[in-house]
Amino acid sequence: MKTRRRRSCLMPAIGLALILSGCATFHLTQEPFQPKGKKLAVISGLTNASSLDVAQALGEELGKTSRFHVLSQRQIVQAVPDYPQLVKGPYKSAYFEIDVDFTKTDMARVKELQQHLAVDYVYMLWAPATVSHGSSTWFSKKYLVTQIVAQLFESPGGKEIGRSQYAVRVDDETHHVFSDDMRRVALELAEKTHTMKEPTSSRK
Amino acid sequence: MLSLRHTYATIGLALLLGGCGGGGTVFALKDPTYAVKPTSVTVITGGSEESDMKLAEYLTKELKDRTKLQVVGQEEVSRAIPSYPIAIKTVEEKNGEVEWVDPSEQTRLQKLQAKLKTHYVFVVWSKRLKQTSYCSSRGGCSNTYSADVYGNMLEYPSGQIVSHTAFNRRNSDSVLALFRSKGYYVDELLKKSAEDIVDEFIKVTNTGKSR
Numbered sequence: 425m426k427t428r429r430r431r432s433c434l435m436p437a438i439g440l441a442l443i444l445s446g447c448a449t450f451h452l453t454q455e456p457f458q459p460k461g462k463k464l465a466v467i468s469g470l471t472n473a474s475s476l477d478v479a480q481a482l483g484e485e486l487g488k489t490s491r492f493h494v495l496s497q498r499q500i501v502q503a504v505p506d507y508p509q510l511v512k513g514p515y516k517s518a519y520f521e522i523d524v525d526f527t528k529t530d531m532a533r534v535k536e537l538q539q540h541l542a543v544d545y546v547y548m549l550w551a552p553a554t555v556s557h558g559s560s561t562w563f564s565k566k567y568l569v570t571q572i573v574a575q576l577f578e579s580p581g582g583k584e585i586g587r588s589q590y591a592v593r594v595d596d597e598t599h600h601v602f603s604d605d606m607r608r609v610a611l612e613l614a615e616k617t618h619t620m621k622e623p624t625s626s627r628k
Numbered sequence: 629m630l631s632l633r634h635t636y637a638t639i640g641l642a643l644l645l646g647g648c649g650g651g652g653t654v655f656a657l658k659d660p661t662y663a664v665k666p667t668s669v670t671v672i673t674g675g676s677e678e679s680d681m682k683l684a685e686y687l688t689k690e691l692k693d694r695t696k697l698q699v700v701g702q703e704e705v706s707r708a709i710p711s712y713p714i715a716i717k718t719v720e721e722k723n724g725e726v727e728w729v730d731p732s733e734q735t736r737l738q739k740l741q742a743k744l745k746t747h748y749v750f751v752v753w754s755k756r757l758k759q760t761s762y763c764s765s766r767g768g769c770s771n772t773y774s775a776d777v778y779g780n781m782l783e784y785p786s787g788q789i790v791s792h793t794a795f796n797r798r799n800s801d802s803v804l805a806l807f808r809s810k811g812y813y814v815d816e817l818l819k820k821s822a823e824d825i826v827d828e829f830i831k832v833t834n835t836g837k838s839r
Contacts, residue, residue, distance in 0.1 A: 471712070471713055471714065472677060472713075472715075505710075506710030506711055509711060510713070516809060516811065517682075517809065517810055517812075517814070517815065518678045519757060519814040520759050523809055523810035552677065552678045553678060554677075
């Protein structure tokens with residue numbers, strides 16, 4: 425019993441370390457996968473600042489690392505009336521950890537959003553919790569971590585293609601997500617969806 | 629024997645802390661002579677984190693179940709205000725002892741109220757949600773969760789703030805934590821906060837449903 429309680433306590437810490445240091449941030453739910461189109465929109469399912477910030481940062485990184493033509497957040501605002509808006513996400517609760525349940529997503533709202541966006545794929549994300557870890561001392565620094573859960577849907581139709589759950593570090597002062605973390609998430613998504621941009625050769 | 633005593637002590641401490649409240653004002657009228665009319669109210673969250681939305685949901689339910697006021701559901705609020713929830717700024721007084729809706733937000737709230745059409749708008753925030761873990765050298769950990777709950781009820785059409793709420797709540801997990809869902813203890817903390825607000829609301833405004 426004691427061991428299990430200790431384990432339950434250590435799990436979030438270990439999980440966080442793994443999430444930040446190289447665990448999978450995306451996996452396909454439909455395999456094999458070959459992209460049918462190139463247009464993609466990263467949509468926030470929440471109206472809070474963390475979700476919007478992550479949606480913007482991930483969209484930008486995906487634009488750089490993948491062959492997807494990613495809609496900017498401005499284009500999304502123009503296309504979807506009242507964006508951002510609340511879309512019930514794939515979780516039961518999300519205070520310090522996200523209690524993920526992929527059956528909970530409000531698919532009717534997802535499909536409604538897709539109708540406004542003339543894209544091939546919609547990457548819906550929810551960043552419901554930003555948690556502070558540690559404390560600022562002479563030897564250590566307090567840092568914020570935003571936890572994210574996401575689903576990639578084919579459009580139209582809303583067929584789920586992939587799922588994500590990860591955490592990214594947030595700058596304590598600027599409150600912006602670390603671009604390194606976002607780049608890693610974007611690279612993995614591009615790699616697994618076979619849309620990685622060819623490296624441009626600087627030699628010659 | 630020693631281990632058994634330690635277990636009892638841990639359980640005792642957990643029970644003592646479980647659901648235990650911190651200090652503060654659960655619900656008080658700004659002007660004690662003001663009479664709240666049993667008309668209609670909408671609860672809106674002033675924050676956009678999960679705990680803010682859940683607190684608004686639980687407070688809506690408590691007010692609906694236990695008071696004579698007509699209460700607008702959170703789904704209706706979402707339908708009326710597509711960008712809901714929106715962050716509503718506050719001004720802090722006396723080191724967080726009291727928080728008020730920032731006067732710059734009055735116009736925005738007025739617009740929201742025009743869509744909701746209720747006599748009162750009750751804005752609530754759950755701030756500084758914190759988890760503190762304690763791990764014993766003998767093995768085993770326990771967590772204590774705490775949150776600061778703030779609220780203001782505004783009367784319309786005047787837009788005047790008629791009440792304030794500012795208190796801290798704590799809740800600790802128990803030996804049953806293994807069998808509970810991840811957010812269980814925070815949910816309980818928020819539910820209890822909403823219950824407490826409505827207990828005091830009924831006492832102060834005399835708008836409780838007759839049984």
